[in-house]
Amino acid sequence: MQAMKFNKISLGFLMIFSCGLLGLTSCKKYLDIVPDNVATIDNAFTLRNEAEKFLFTCYSYLPKDGNPLFNAGYMSGDEVWTSLDEREFISYGWHIARGGQNAAQPFLDAWNGFYGGGGPGDNYGLFKAIRNCNIFITNIEDRSKVPDLSLNERQRWLAEAKVLKAYYNFYLIRKYGPIPIIDKNLEISAPESQVRVKRAPFDECVNYVSNLIDEALPDLPNIITDRSTELGRITKPIALAIKAKLLLTAASPLFNGNPDYSGFKDKDGVALFNTVYDEGKWKKAADAAKAAIDAATTAGFKLYQFPGTTFKLSDTTLRQLTIKGAVTERFNQNLEHVWANPNSRTGDLQLYAMPRLTADVVVGSARQQLAPPLKIAEMFYTRNGVPITEDKTLDFSDKYALRKATASERFYIKDGFTTARINFDREPRFYADLGFDGGVWYKYDSPTNSDEGTFYVQAKATDVAGANNFGWYNETGYFIKKVVDWNMTNGKNGATYRDYPWPEIRLADIYLMYAEALNESLAAPNADVYNYVNQIRARAGLGTVEASWSAYSTNPTKYTTKDGMRSIIQQERMIELAFEGSRYWDVLRWKRATELFNQPITGWSIYQGTTADYYRVRTIFSQSFIAPRDYLSPIRTYDLTVNPNLVQNPGW
Template identity: 55%
Template sequence: MKHKNKKMGRLKKSINTAFLFFIGLLLMQSCSEEFIDVVPDSLPTIENAFKLRNEAEKYLFTCYSYLPKNGDINYNIAMLSGDEMWIPYQTSIISDAFEIARGNQRISNPYLNVWDGSSAGGGPGSLYRLFVGIRHCNIFLENLNDLSKVPDIESSERKRWIGEVEFLKAYYHYYLLRMYGPIPIIVENSAIDAPEDEINVRRQPVDDCVTYIVDLLDKAVEKLPEEDQLVRTTEAGRISKTIALSIKAKTLLIAASPLFNGNADFATLKNNDGTLLFNSNYDENKWKLAADASLEAIQSAEVNGKSLYVFPTSSFSLSPTTMTQMSIRQAVCERWNSEIVWANPNSKASEIQRLAMPPLATNHNHNDARKILSPPLKIARMFYSKNGVPINEDKTLDFSNEKELRTATNAERFNIKEGFKTARLNFDREPRFYADLSFDGGIWYKYDSPSKSDEGNVWYVQGKFGDYAGASHAFHTNETGYFIKKLVDWNQVTNTEGGATYKDYAWPEIRLADLYLMYAEALNEAEGPSPEVYNYIDMIRERAGLQGVEDSWANFSLNATKPNSKTGLRDIIQQERLIELAFEGQRFWDLKRWKTAASVLNAPITGWNIKGTDDLGYYQTRSVYQQIFVSPRDYFWPIPESAMIQNPNLVQNLGW
């Protein structure tokens, strides 16, 4: 695809050093020795930045510094903007994303505005400024491609650095495309004295945006190292060939999905010159391209030693039930484990663990275990039964009265405290339900288990009003009665004085399980059900302690033939993806690209009655909030009103 190139002009000879350092400092957290240090000590003027390798490396890390901090609940756009987790409103934390979930997005100072970074009150959007990040990438590429610059760098390292920044530039375009739909393509920076029409860029058609991003990623792949060529102690988190191939696959997957592929809802969106920005014709071949790209990413990952994580044998005596749950939990939390394709060095997951963790005993401090990340009842219902099928399809188990009280038996002691009475919804569920969630009576196994095993004296949640994890705190309240266990590393320790220690981990942007499900989804859409599709779903289900798709549906589902059709298997793959990647910031984007957000995000947020003090009072369904999602408007972010005023060539997304 040919793109209109903008003449490369010279930017100002110097950039305010203090400003750039301030931005880098804001965007980055301090890093341990396991992370690449992407915070430069200082930044020289442009004329000095590329005289020597050491100064050029600082500019490289500035390009890295715009990577979104997805391990931070305030900065991960997807976590609180949708319906996957709810928080108490304006008490424990103030979240711009949560304003979006509550239907308060606006075009004047939009929440989580990464278009130009302006944000009322200096919120998260003010730190992202992705077009500024792209500008820095362009400066870097212009100078590193000039062989007269940085004379003391080895040619192989120059090539690698160029590949890294080509990836970052492509990734920032991809991130903007996912949020805003058609975007301007910034091939090169314009001079400050360039003609007005060159400075006032236009949005480009979606297909052109995808082609540009994919072509740039292909260029980067040729220059990037394999994963096993990175030095673990100093380069963990730097971009590898597998990471670039994975983002290429993700780009092609969203391009093939209903939001972008033949979406008639946006057929009227066009530039002022009449250029249509969406192709309303459906193209099945886009799924084939996505499948091929996903398989290539998988093969690259596996060649570099990636595999689905399995919790190793522990010095503690653990049951097979707990070992399976630990494999599921630690696939996210275990640092640099075999399943992590890309861990984001810009974001370490410490505070998010504190916000997820509930107090488990009377001396556990509510400030160190805030328990505010609350999955709604519909998320609890989403997980399969113990037979690996949806709870409303299981022909052997009845979940129709989900609040019916039942007492946990000895056989259920690894999931629910023996002798504890809790809701029927919490029984007979798949291992991922118990690995990802906890609830009133739910076991929370971790390193400092009083019994040093999962038998006898073990931690469990007590969530009724007035209990340790109950809703009696003035600020730190769980809104639904469900708690997120998945994001808390099992090494979390609460000491006798009430303080807590959390083991940091770099936020996993991409896991191998994600790639497997991407491939299964794209291949099913391109070719329909096949042994290959089943295989990639079943590998994940096996790790999760479940039978394969065909056997589970044949033996336990009211709809036994569901996996045999493209539409039936599509539903299965989508639910499998929502379960496997729960609480990792994927659901929000998936609901949008599938065009199911309009129905899912208009359903009420509900939970148990958190003010209940006894079984009967607590296990009543409580309406927390009625979400409103306006279609097609809310599928994309609004372009900031200020940007529209400054650039008359921009057109606003529909509905805003």
Template identity: 55%
Template sequence: MINLKNKKMSLYFKKIKVFAVFVALTISFQSCDSFLDIVPDNVATIDNAFTLRNEAEKYLFTCYSYIPKNGDINYNIGMLSGDEVWKNNVALPNMPSTQIAIGNQAVGTVFQNAWDGNRDGAGPSNNYDIYDGIRHCNIFIEAVSNTDNVRDLDASERERWIAEAQFLKAYYHYYLLRMYGPIPIIDKNIPIEASTEEINVFREPFDDCVTYISNLLDTSAEKLPESIQDVTNELGRITRPIALGIKAKLLTMAASPLFNGNPDYAGFTDSKGRQLISTTSDSEKWNKAADAALAAIQSAEAIGSSLYYFPQNQFNLSDTTLTKMSIRQAVTERWNQEVIWSNPNSRTGALQYYCMVPLSSEYTHTLAQKILSPPLKIAKMYYTKNGVPMNEDRTLNFGNDTDLRIGDADHRYNILEGYRTARIHFDREPRFYANLGFDGSTFYKDDSPSRSDEDTWVIRSKFNDYSGSNAGVLYNVTGYYIKKLIDRRMTNSTQNPYRTYGWPELRLADLYLLYAEALNEASGPTPEVLRYIDLVRARAGLKGVATSWSTYSVNPSKYTTKEGMREIIHHERLIEMSFEGQRFWDLRRWKKAAEELNKPIQGWNFTGIEEAEYYQIQTLELQRFVAPRDYLWPISENTLLQNPNLEQNPGW
């Protein structure tokens, strides 16, 4: 564990003559088409690490290895710490994210503690000590910037490698900033002869942190390649669109209500008397965010990035299924044109095991564990078929949530014809059917028994059904299943049932919606705002915002005001980015977490055998979110004792 406040550890890292720097580094850049394939050798000293190009490159991959593995539910904080996915506590007990979700975060045992590298409260975790990653980046940048080192490294490659390390250093600061708010900026490692005063660093004001990270991203972007040319060996390395995309996310976060003029932080000052988060709103931050998002979009599109559309295959799929496959495979199709940053250090095999639902009595439950369960409120979040929220559609009546309806020919590609399921499962938008499985829903994959989307797989999920929860400890707790994260090639085979993919850290759809959001806040609902949100909606099989609201909403002029468009964009973003770990952070930056994360977690009665039992709503958990305390992570008590210059976050 690295601790900025602890002099002993600072000395340790300055003296680092480690044999384990590369031995402990098992970067999983392997086996997934053109992922980086690096198995570092032992290197005795830091000096030796920067004598030859080959060894220096291994150290660069040391810097990469600290990128959090967001394709793993243990590391992707946003997946289980909020309200988007609930889990089976028997199959997955004692997970730190769940402790956060139910309000058990504490200063004594800080769960998902990226500051100290202590993920679960039990001790430091490999590759989760983000400040450790920053220190390695600093070592690399300093060493490789010295042209007396790595003499067999040509100038252009040297420049690029330094830019990669600069990006990683900026990204790690951003990752901490999003969690903790104001943080210490570690631009250079603390020297061995540092005094106690130098070691006891201060948290820097939030806006200063943003400026530092933004400038570092700009510096790196100037020297990064526009795209990867050596796709055999370098896919997964950082490019200019990635750096610009993270800058857009940084500045959008900084412009959002949590950090832009939040009165809750009026008394949040340090011992120098500095206000750590400004309580004065600055509208210019939204202009900067919009400019950054547009620059990122233009950079990505210039090298061929576009929204992913699934191509017609030999089975002549219906338009309904093609749209659903476009939505699903935008996330799971390796290196597709929409994914700007794919993280090959984070595999998705286990994630797919946890999401997948058995599709027949022959399915092996250990290969389709179905233990990650979206709550009922997430199912209700998706639009109607008319592209507006359920409670706004003036043409459809969904009645009570427990009302039932029989599948008809119009829904046959989404719901088994003649099957009775909940009324709220009918007349919904394509993303509802693409992303979620439920009792009676279809699930098309490449191994469809009919070889087409006619008579394809169907989920039957009452307790004793093949998809149900009568399977020992491997059970679903809400009656909803995550289809979005399952690659279409999944098979019920004990030999490589899942084709893994690098976790999509950044998609073009994400940037489109960030740009629409920032531009609306800066300028109101301009045609440009509508254009970018409508691009995402078109891929999802929906009409544009203006047409949908004008025609179907009880509030037809909603999109014509900044406030109304803000609500529409927020809703659109929660739908489009669902199950990718974004909702958790978006609710925070919008200051909506206190509203959403104090609602009950509900689902169908998964122990129900007959319709009358199964289609009853049960409450699984009453979440607890305390504002403003829970908007930011606490700093551990031990860290505060070691460094009296650090201020605790408000409420802790």
């Protein structure tokens, strides 16, 4: 009877806030356990085994960030482009990037789970996730429920559910700004006035999420000891990293004293943003990031280093395998993955990124659809570790001119191959992250069993990786090498991709969060700011910030000022975390979208077959980012109709 009542109110906004008995459907795979259909909540909390299935249901709502079609940050900005054919590749994020977002049927609607907002299936919204977390917490807090559950395990499960609930709230906050806070589910008989929940002010939302994480911390493990079945479950370093990301977001210009939101109020006139800048928020963010670093270090996390191989490889290639492996190495061998999500795999991501390297590769088994624009290629440093616009020893004034590679460059560019000047004299991350016409692409099945005379990309129109297959081609002439595991093999019968769980948070990300927040909280950068940036640069084969700018930059004292170091840290983040879905959210919170997302998307003339014709820059699309509207996602118009107490985000 109760299940019938739930069905009657399951349409629209009311479904989000009612707590009627939940008919659990089979959720997405998590730790190889698929919950059974459960008729009532009471059955779900009779025995430990059933309650654990409900906990895994709470995990199952984690966004599928390992797939670029469902990672809200992957293609919604300017970092990755694709072709208009959209052959077996419908990216709602890319529709947002092209100005298609709308309030009637929002793309990547995490509020309700529609149009890619809940992953492969609709109606998988994060308020539904929060509701399930609330159900779990309420029942596990009742010690008369699940009698065969030990006290220690009960406390740990409660802590996990609280952090998951905090993360879902943070995800919504980052996307929508102020949201309704649903700390407890409403009874099915709750009056209409209670069901129509209002959005809470932004700072209140942040404090609520931060407090949830603080409540959970004492009962979370530092590390996962049962690595065969529990990898990916919440630990103390994960919880602290989420808190650091939350507070960094709250301290950033979009949300900290933004005058654009001065008139943004609810229906009762309550201001939803505090438009007075608070430098203390940066101090809180820095402290949170440092706590996350300390917890991760105690738990044994460190920056990834490629362990080596029996193949004879140059130091140049080994460096690239280290840079790539920080993302692609599986987390049971990768101590940089503070949080990797086994519920989000990367097979499709690699398929979409991989170019055809030989004619033997079956068309469609390497689809080469993910295409970074030319400006992303230009973003990476020179080999001296400074921007191409600042390097006083390397001339990039004619960056699109043609140049022939020499034998000394053979581990980066095919010896004797002619390509654009922009592809020469770049930092190791450029070559580890990007494939391009003439660029070497070493992987496990190299025909020479080494990086001498190995694979390289041939991307002109008539070449194997050229624009000669409907929909399965690269729109800009740059390919994403970073996300394709080096163990990938291809042949006449297809391709084999070694899957890996998506790294939600890497230690390098936390290092950069700390450096950024600390720099903003000080009058000028100190040794700690430099140290955490320099550790990442050292892994990438670059000199320190201090040495590189002093020796090679036309602005040699840039790193000594707060503003200058801010610019360096932001570029370092965009390089180090490239193609991981981070750039979009960073550009928004830095309030730089009107600068970066209003630049044209450009690439090479991919339909041309000769060198001279191919290396002509063409404009693919002119982006238009409208501020302040596009900084926050719209709430679906239907939800505003069902709940008149909700207010829409500015501009929508």
